[in-house]
Amino acid sequence: MRANGGNSVISGETSEPINARRTETLLFPALFRHNDLIAAMSTAENIPQKKLVNILNYLHFSESRLYVLLTHPDYPERTLIRVRHEPCSTDKLVCHWDQDCGDPDLERYNIPYLIVSYDQAVIIAPVRVLDARGSMMTLQLPEYGRLINERERPRFRCRNIEAEIWQQGFQAAGHLVDISDRAFRVHVAAKPPSSFSWFNTDETAMLRLHDGETTFYAAPCTAMYEERKVRGRDIVVTPLNDEEIKRFPPKVFRNPRLNSSTPLHVIFEHPLIKKKVQREIFDISNAGFSIRDDEKDVVLPPGLIIPEAAVLYAGVVKIGCTIQVVYRRRENDLIRFGFVILDMNVTNYKKLNLVLTTMGGGHAGTSNVVDTDELWEFFFDADFIYPQKYKALHTIKADFRNLYRKLYEESPEIANHFVYQKNGKIYGHIAMLRAYEKTWMVHHHAARPMGGKAAGLQVLKQLILYLNDLYRMPSANMDHVITYYRPGNRFPERIFGGFIDYINDPRHASLDRFSYLTFPPREAGGKLPDDWSVRDCTSSDFWEFEQFYRNSGGGLFSSVLMPEEGGGQPPLETVYSESGFIRRWRFHVLARHDVPQAFIIVEESDVGINLSSLLNGFKVFIIQPDLPPEILFSALSAMLGPDTSGSVSLLLYPAEYAETLSSGYESKNYLLWILNMQHADEYIDYLGRKYRIRVL
Template identity: 45%
Template sequence: MQLPELSPVTSKRKSPRFQCNNIKAELFQNGFHTTGEVVDFSPRAFRVRIQGASSALFYRFDKELPATIRLYDDNDVFYIGNCRHMYQQQSDLGVEIVVRPYQIQKKRNKDKIIRNPRKQGLPAISAIFEHPLMNKTFQRKIADISTSGFSIRDKADAAVLVPGMIIPNMTITYAGLLKIHCKTQVVYRKDESSTRFGLAIMDMGIEDYNKLNQLLNNIPDNEEDMINEVDPDELWDLLFDSNFIYPAKYKHIQAFREDFRITYKKLYNECPAIAKHFTYQKDGRIYSHISLLRAYERAWMVHHHAARARDGVPTGLIVLKQMISYLYDLRRLPSAMLDYFICYFRPGNKFTDRIYTGFARQKLNPQVCSLDRFAYISHRANDVKSGLPEGWTLGECSKSDLWELEQFYMHHSGGLLLDVLDVKNNPQPALEQVYARQGFYRKWKAMALHFSEDLKAVIIKEESDVAINLSDLLNGFKIFVMDPDLSVNVLLAAVENIARAKSTETYPLMIYPIQYAENKNLGSDENYMMWILNARHANEFIEYIMKRFRMILN
């Protein structure tokens, strides 16, 4: 072989570099801090230019120690992570420094005790995203996906993602028809036959989450007939057959049976932002049902859990399992506003006692899971409203009233109810607007009953559409009686003064503590337990359910 005397030399980078557009950078290390702009990047390094700077700036920068880099623009942060110095050079425009991120593979969610199954080999599902550093759109095929994240494959010499990078504008598309929008973060890179990137879903709207959940549930590998379409007559039949609607409750709701049909047809088909349901059906017959409703700003209510046996086999756990799987990843999404789970149930029901009461008693920590017992009274409004006796006043709660209510409740319960109501911050207009956009109504307001200047009771007026909850638990009054000697006539007069705008003939009063109703012989129709779970401890509840019912969720 003979070589020419002169030959060109061609060098090729192992990883290509990509130009960046209007991306700012901050570099931190102990007391050192500087800002600049990102010139270009590769999957392994960032090149940052600090304009107008000299090398003297870096005398306090220790090249042997890790530093932290933050990449951002005027609207979003795209990367924050540790890096190490590779090299730097002085130019006419300033100092250019190249840093390499530490490629540490970390799970975004450390506490996963269950993992919703990942679907693989879907031919028509892709990820389309706007690269945050390049302002350029890319499309990649999704290798596997669940409600918590997905992975994509790329050629090593064409990879444009960096572990730790945040992608605010990601779209999951199925067959070009269904589009699901989310915010993701690259959590790992694996170099196999091709380069594989794992992306965790950081946030998405609840409508998009429902689309993704429905898409994954409809991919055949599920032996259970979980059907979203609900016939209101079949649901009504289930509620009667399972004794969910018992004679006393039917007497209360019979006047708005038609409202029930209209409300639930709309709620289940058109309102994913405030409601979700799960039914187990076979040949058009509903065997079990459970539903969720966003009852408060940061709390979702589990209600209408009813079941009947199919061929002698209980079915209630089937929908409970589906609901837990649905909520497990939903609770991680900031847009879901899911800080608390709540549930009302009558004491003495063996099934609910095993699930809810059993867990609360096991934890013995009301800041993890609280149980509050209310007396429930169906009160018939008087045609003529009586005024309050002299010396009594009724008005909106002041800060001092709310502070006194908090002290009273924490002394008696120590639970989470006031966190759920969040009357201190009065955030409900946001939820009001969410309901209004769906064509529904939801509101609550705290009123204080005083004698002279002494607080005697706090009355929370709750309003919602008729039949949105069959026990009307969101369309009545929660009453916290601070003075056990408070006259019943005065209390009812205060309630009726607040209720003047209500059109219903009867409305429920939920009185706390229950001893007041018992001592005053109010003749409560029944008692209700209000169960509240802090969503940060959802793992503990799921572990309890799995062990208690020998349930396999993943």
């Protein structure tokens, strides 16, 4: 027999609404309405006194309450009163009236039975009062109690869960009393000016269950039963959708569900009944998992949110997440419960992805475990670090090596990577970096020949599989994915650029052309004329930037720079700093007579974190095409300060502005590709239709 002292199958108790003011002492909380239990004692299972004492001590340890049954010599009704009991070591049990019940005059009442709610059953023990003084009494326990299985459908008592009911202007609040597999019993009082005369039991109502901060359940329900109490009412409601909910829009491409030969479990505390649950996982993907269970063992209504759960792999790897029940389905004698993963941080998502890759036998050769010495050899041999690029980096190579050791070995929250390798030698590589508050950048995609195998394509597939569910996680902060590439580079032009023409909707995916150059600040410096100034952006400046960018053929970059607020998460600068990295940016306006002429974004990151310095230096959006270049360069030099040495990268938009520069500045073009991740399915569909690239 499994013990669960916090569960209750006794109905009829009165529970006061949360925060309700007491105006009187309740002597009799509830009438006893289950005379059938007394009648069933003659055929019930015996519970020896020794076992009964152990159960009573367990319930005391669990801080659970007992009940005594009171009878009046002149009236037929029987009354339940809740009591607190002391530890028990003999056949005598000391009890105290619950503080809500006052001090009944025992000379006017009899106490024939002690009633114990235990493990979805009821123990009824005939007792005799040995002593009664004030609020305390001593009971003589019997040689045997009677165990009665009261319900076919178990009902679990709930604690510290607030309940709210709304219905077309009617409002009531109180708390959740108990739940069964398909019903909730709440005790609520109408909130003025609402009245229960407004409540229509034939119409749908909205039920919300929470603890004052976190909502665990909110769904439309119908009332099955309503009972008037001294304060408020007990209402039993059942959800309209008690089999399945639709948490997200259906996806065309779903990561496969896998079964594990290695033990894989989910562990969580049930948010309503405060009971620890551990179950073996039946199948799992990056998006969710399912378990199978006896319906009498656990109550998991579809829609229930479990804020703190953990997936445990092989008893060692623990992966924290927030989950929600999305369906319950009968499979022979068991119930299958499906869960969607609502959120997990990037570090835990990496762990889950690694577990799933292991379970699936791995994608031959793909991995995110890298020998950094092999990585350097690969970057040089694949001509990713070409001579001019290495010339700019060689003076900081020690810092550069340490930077990549942290990125690839310490697995920070801000980055991830995939490699295709054989016998430790790397043939394909791709990485991603959280570049802006809610945007990740794909970069460092490179490959070298491997006997006809497309190593570059393999790591791209792995990246897409990884992103396919990650973007839905709020903690991932992935509204957009971006990448830069050079015009004329055939692979990204087909894989990324071709999608722009295919989808033909800049709200789904966009492509912006920038001109890229470097300039020496000392040579370009000079004082700005008096009618020119550089200042921080104001809210009206941001509005003007959006108008300029949108009307100049721009795409999604303004959404990247100014994402929707929300989530309550730390800023990206803090996240980088906590991992030992640098990432920040500032917005400025170059103005003449206080009229914006250009918007300037000053970006700072660890040198070499992006090998093309696309996250260091300036991004300048030219509003006035006739802006004198010497004015622009003077402004940029002044912003850098006199101590800046070496060249600084500069991205100009629109790219045509570079044509106004003198021949001393050599420029090249970069294309910025941006994907709105709400349309990731469309991109995967494009890869399959256009190039027969089967990702899933």
